[in-house]
Amino acid sequence: MPRARWTDEQLQGIRESYPTEEPVEAIAARLNMKVEAVVNAARTLGVRRPTGLKPSRTKWLLTEDQKRDLLAAYGTDEPVAEIAARLGVPDYVVRTHAQEAGVRRPASAPSD
Structure with a gap:
């Protein structure tokens, strides 16, 4: 099965959001992507998380x-x-x- 291609909007969303403290799961949900796809796309783009944040599976905290x-x-x-x-x-x-x-x-x- 062929891999789905990332849209320009998804890639821009990763460039803007991945380097922030926003949970990767929230980024993935907003961009309609799997967490692993966001992490892989960020790696491909050379985008990194802030120091000390893990790339995925953060705890969901709701107000x-x-x-x-x-x-x-x-x-x-x-x-x-x-x-x-x-x-x-x-x-x-x-x-x-x-x-x-x-x-x-x-x-x-x-x-x-």
Whole structure:
């Protein structure tokens, strides 16, 4: 299977965001890329993370407002992908936070 090509917008996003303290997972979610693809693209571009930051798998920290929004939305029919995109996190972060809080999806929610 051929490798997907990076768009100019994705490459520019990596050039601008990767050298910051923004979590790599947030960069990947915003650019619609896998974390590993962001790290590989950054390496290819010669872009580095700030000293002391690991290239991937940082802990997701949400503000209390984000957590409230996430949990309220998770209990509705809103697709998980839309909740995640609005918060700038991957889908699994939404599911994990909801599971830890004991919030369930309604039966009418789309399967994600």
